[in-house]
Amino acid sequence: MLYIIGLGLGDEQDITLKGLEAVKKCNKVYMEAYTSLLSFGLSTDGLSNLEKLYGKPIILADREMVEEKAHEILSEAHDAHVAFLVVGDPFGATTHTDLVVRAKKMAIDVKIVHNASVMNAIGICGLQLYRYGETVSIPFFTETWRPDSFYEKIQRNRMMGLHTLCLLDIRVKEPTLESLCRGRKTYEPPRYMTINTAIEQLLEIVEAREESAYNKDTECVGLARLGSEDQMIVAGTMKQLQLIDFGAPLHCLVITGKTHPVEEEMLDFYRCRT
Amino acid sequence: MLYIIGLGLGDEQDITLKGLEAVKKCNKVYMEAYTSLLSFGLSTDGLSNLEKLYGKPIILADREMVEEKAHEILSEAHDAHVAFLVVGDPFGATTHTDLVVRAKKMAIDVKIVHNASVMNAIGICGLQLYRYGETVSIPFFTETWRPDSFYEKIQRNRMMGLHTLCLLDIRVKEPTLESLCRGRKTYEPPRYMTINTAIEQLLEIVEAREESAYNKDTECVGLARLGSEDQMIVAGTMKQLQLIDFGAPLHCLVITGKTHPVEEEMLDFYRCRT
The missing domain is CATH 3.40.1010.10 (Tetrapyrrole methylase, N-terminal domain)
Known part of the structure; x- marks a missing residue:
């Protein structure tokens, strides 16, 4: 068994x-x-x-x-x-x-x-689970690889007034470039994407595309260490959240769609006061 | 506390x-x-x-x-x-x-x-959680009240190739019409929508609208008593699932979108063989 x-x-x-x-x-x-x-x-x-x-x-x-x-x-x-x-x-x-x-x-x-799992525990931020569209994963940008296919998904969700749960990249046991060349496996230290990096990348994409599915004033919710004793939940604009230190991983981010008054009431408890 | x-x-x-x-x-x-x-x-x-x-x-x-x-x-x-x-x-x-x-x-x-919760445990059917669109609730039709606003949501999900989780109506402690008239509260026996009824209503809607977001040959997954020892999961067309007795509540239904080979492999284990 x-x-x-x-x-x-x-x-x-x-x-x-x-x-x-x-x-x-x-x-x-x-x-x-x-x-x-x-x-x-x-x-x-x-x-x-x-x-x-x-x-x-x-x-x-x-x-x-x-x-x-x-x-x-x-x-x-x-x-x-x-x-x-x-x-x-x-x-x-x-x-x-x-x-x-x-x-x-x-x-x-x-x-x-x-x-x-994060897929249902995210409900704690107050945004109703049945008001989420497709979930997206945001990978780390590199110098040469800046994928942005998740942008269309966020755009579609936003157009329909739906929230988007963004799962942020985790890079664990990634072979170093050097080790790949030498054929001997050594690994990069683990990396976990922060909410700050995610927002930076999200804003870069929207700027490069000259589009406006969201912008620095779009309301989001940043969640760190969801489900732990020291979890941290802050609601605010992308610009506001970008300035916050959410501490240790894991982080995730929700880009809000159209909100209902009950959702707003709950978000108010988490709202960034700066 | x-x-x-x-x-x-x-x-x-x-x-x-x-x-x-x-x-x-x-x-x-x-x-x-x-x-x-x-x-x-x-x-x-x-x-x-x-x-x-x-x-x-x-x-x-x-x-x-x-x-x-x-x-x-x-x-x-x-x-x-x-x-x-x-x-x-x-x-x-x-x-x-x-x-x-x-x-x-x-x-x-x-x-x-x-x-x-059903929102993440539904993953057991093999359809990936990040490939679901907006969740819908299907209420019991009555003689005079046949709401179908969830149809547009299913349609949108299907157009984007996304799966739709359909939560089926639960009517518990509903006052009887008689008791409402008399001002004394008596309650109807609890009712739980079956997968069969849900499909019947779904097909009625699509027929009345003369539209085709789905039809009796659309692949679905019916799940009964999710998470219990005696849970039942069957994948098949609406027509096939309609003939199956899923037993005791609770039931829920997934209308599939575009499926990935790994999703198909898993669905195969649940596929209806009639």
């Missing part, structure tokens, strides 16, 4: 009773990505708060490992209980559909344990 | 450790809607599985009570810990924004405990 278990967004206490019970039953526990484990806290003995809660070790599986060793992980799930832990919901922003498809093809039973 | 706690979608084991800890701390525990408590199972001693898990009574609060007694509930939260339980996520399909706004205006601290 393969259990794919959502851990929710905050800390180790965000797992469900059903999820914890499944983990305790499992002979092997995998977790996607190293940085995720770090975000759950490491203590002096090197164990994570998750491992302490579960009373068993966790095997860290980055994307590379999942892709290369999926067959191995899945084979174990043939005769034993294997848990695969995922931050958020199993089918949230990051998809694990492929792992499920492979498992099903190998006739392995799969159980999903759902949890909150 | 007011805790608004998401219970997730399945049974009492879907609460998070954080949620359970908060409930145990609370002097009073409210829960929205009677039918929700029933869905968590009642035992012979009349206690729900939730009450057994929490070791304390739950006060059922229907929409009327929440609206009329909100001030009372909130006043209690001034000096004590009060929990307000919500199926799914606190800000999921049903909104509790208003309660939060009122609490904040009364200077009461509010803590949100997130959980899965």
Whole structure:
């Protein structure tokens, strides 16, 4: 049996009773990505708060490992209980559909344990979930690669008065250019896009296109560390949010569409006062 | 302190450790809607599985009570810990924004405990969450009231190749027409829209409008009891799904947009073979 278990967004206490019970039953526990484990806290003995809660070790599986060793992980799930832990919901922003498809093809039973993900927890800012259009991902611009295909999606959402959830780029275990040339893998330090960078890029695009789906006076909501004890939510114009230090990752951004009075009332609590 | 706690979608084991800890701390525990408590199972001693898990009574609060007694509930939260339980996520399909706004205006601290809701758990059908357009709600048609404003939203989503999540009507504690006339409140038995009824109404609309945003051959996914042990997921055309008995509520329906090969692979596992 393969259990794919959502851990929710905050800390180790965000797992469900059903999820914890499944983990305790499992002979092997995998977790996607190293940085995720770090975000759950490491203590002096090197164990994570998750491992302490579960009373068993966790095997860290980055994307590379999942892709290369999926067959191995899945084979174990043939005769034993294997848990695969995922931050958020199993089918949230990051998809694990492929792992499920492979498992099903190998006739392995799969159980999903759902949890909150950014896709629904974003509701906390007060903008109603059924008033969102298509979600977009904003990748880091580089000197030579400045993709902006998400602009049309934002534009369409805005034209229909819908809100847009912008998921901001996470670059973890990216091989350095040097290592790619030398054929020996070394990795860049992890990078997480801030709300400030996202807005900078968004404004650059609209300027370059000489269009106006949004501008520096467009109302947005910036959210940092959503679901954590120290989450930060600020509503304001792009210009206002650009000046705010939202602190540690992860960040995300909502570009508002047409708002309803009840939405406005809630946004007021988060409004930037500068 | 007011805790608004998401219970997730399945049974009492879907609460998070954080949620359970908060409930145990609370002097009073409210829960929205009677039918929700029933869905968590009642035992012979009349206690729900939730009450057994929490070791304390739950006060059922229907929409009327929440609206009329909100001030009372909130006043209690001034000096004590009060929990307000919500199926799914606190800000999921049903909104509790208003309660939060009122609490904040009364200077009461509010803590949100997130959980899965239909808005993200729907990901289990394999259609990627960031490929959904605006969500629609489909209300029961009556003899005299056949609203179809959601049609345009489906049409827009389809034109952009996006999937549409259709939330189906729930009618609980609706006063009977007779009781409204007589001024004494009696209620209709609860009704939950089935996938079959939803499709029937959807096809009626498209026929009456002589339009073609979708038709009986449009691919959909029907989901019943999402997140429960006995959930049922079937992919097929409207015509195919209309012939299927999805069993007990709750039901929801996804009208697919343009699908990606990975989405198709996953849908294949759910595909109707008739």
